[in-house]
Amino acid sequence: MKAQPKASHFIDGDYVEDVAGTPFESVYPATGEVIARLHAATPAIVEKAIASAKRAQKEWAAMSPTARGRVLKRAAEIMRERNRELSELETLDTGKPIQETIVADPTSGADAFEFFGGIAAAGLNGDYIPLGQDFAFTKRVPLGVCVGIGAWNYPQQIACWKGAPALVCGNAMVFKPSENTPLGALKIAEILIEAGLPKGLYNVIQGDRSTGPLLVNHPDVAKVSLTGSVPTGKKVAGAAASDLKHVTMELGGKSPLIVFDDADLESAIGGAMLGNFYSTGQVCSNGTRVFVQKGIKQKFLARLKERTEKILIGDPMDEATQLGPMVSKAQRDKVLDYIEKGKAEGATLLTGGGIPNAVSGEGYYIQPTVFADVTDSMTIAREEIFGPVMCVLDFDNEQEVIERGNATEFGLSGGVFTTDITRAHRVVDQLEAGTLWINTYNLAPVEIPFGGSKQSGFGRENSLAALEHYSELKTVYVSMGKVDAPY
Ligand code: NAD
DSSP, X not given: OTTOOSSSEEETTEEEOOTTSOEEEEEETTTTEXXXXXXXXXXXXXXXXXXXXXXXXXXXXXXXXXXXHHHXXXXXXXXXXXXXHHHHHXXXXXXXXXXXXXXXXXXXXXXXXXXXXXXXXXXXXXXXXXXXXXXXXXXXXXXXXXXXXXXXXXXXXXXXXXXXXXXXXXXXXXXXXXXXXXXXXXXXXXXXXXXTOXXXXXXXXXXXXXXXXXXXXXXXXXXXXXXXXXXXXXXXXXXXXXXXXXXXXXXXXXXXXXXXXXXXXXXXXHHHHHHHHGGGGOOTTXXXXXXXXXXXXXXXXXXXXXXXXXXXXXXXXXXTOOBOOOSOHHHHHHHXXXXXXXXXXXXXXXXXXXXXXXXXXXXXXXXXXXXXXXXXXXXXXXXXXXXXXXXXXXXXXXXXXXXXXXXXXXXXXXXXXXXXHHHHHHHHHHSOOSEEEESSOOOOOTTSOBOOOGGGEESOBSTTHHHHTSEEEEEEEEOOSOOOOXX
16 A cells, blocks of 8 residues: 555554544545555544643643744754655645645645744743733733644645644644545654654544544534635534634635736736646635636637646656646546536636546546636636636626625635736725735745635634634733722
């Protein structure tokens, strides 16, 4: 078995198995080959993971932030040293081409450990508040045991983006990766131990939608951070609300990417392609509604078609490959269904639309697909497809496109391509989304906050903002005089 881990779960510093858990297979999406056999967590495994996290957390929280940060920075170094090995594992887990995983997956996870490790010494201070002769001060205190639940598109990055801020604030984390991509998070847990993290502070357990609630409903869990779809987010936030647990929700989107007549055409097309085809379109912040101003529509579509048809689809382990398969057969079938709906509802299929001939075998490949003449009411313009399907819509003027861009329940991201700087700022000011880009798309370095508004979620990952979501303030009022009571 190509990628069989020592056991399914990683708890208290070691691999743990419980064969009573429901067996499941990990499949390499490029070939359909089974690469690992695992078991979902039983209630006993969940208890063990949470109990070990709870035990370890208090001592960790009592360490100085600098000492905690040192461990995270060492983990970042190890991840960079092993980038090739981790990227190959990420490719096996997800099917994403090595050309991408080698620059975007373990490296962005390492960035999170490096960033949060680096700010540990200065970023967790409280405030001193003068009150005449009295004063108050605030302390930033950890929440306790945090649960992370991941999606399958960026398994290693998600494991680190949640783990790094949780740990630096003095929390413990129990992480459940997606059942489609169970492998990467186990390696992250191993690396953290090697970097010096005390046992129990970062545990990984496997399972699917029936395992998640065991974590979310557990009374010893203080916080849940989910990366997943909007329907899952509603269930998880609802369950967490019954105990008033803290939550961060990183959910789906249907983001507008707006291209004005005056835009640099090749950049705008490049941005639209990256924002629809990278990771085979399985990116939450993708600009899947590409609004193109009518004056450049024909030129835009002609060059887009030409460039899209040159994308190299193939073996993800070949460094030349630019587009790999989808994560699973179920996901590909879902995307093919959307393509059929697009055709049936009258959109023009500009290119793609099916399974590529060039790639033989059992992989879950799909062609990069572009629909033109898409209108706001079509299903493909309203629902998140989560595959390499770009919808191009036409527009006439600025106010119209802002209103249409905002006419969605989602609010994750958005982008604008124009050389008119005042217009660029006017537009992003009015778009209802958590992250916006001007003249680029989908860049999410660890220094900037990332997250959604409206039904795309709440809370922010990355940047100093993430610290707010893994800690809370304790305020201490100090009196320097006597108590003046009227009775
Ligand atoms: P999903 O919602 O099906 O599953 C996400 C995770 O939640 C999985 O680990 C799953 O096992 C778990 N889960 C499902 N039901 C649960 C429940 N009731 N209780 C607890 N856990 C439960 O999502 P997916 O198909 O894995 O990922 C794709 C979705 O994730 C897309 O909608 C995409 O936009 C979104 N996403 C968002 C971001 C972001 O940062 N905003 C990033 C990546 C993906």
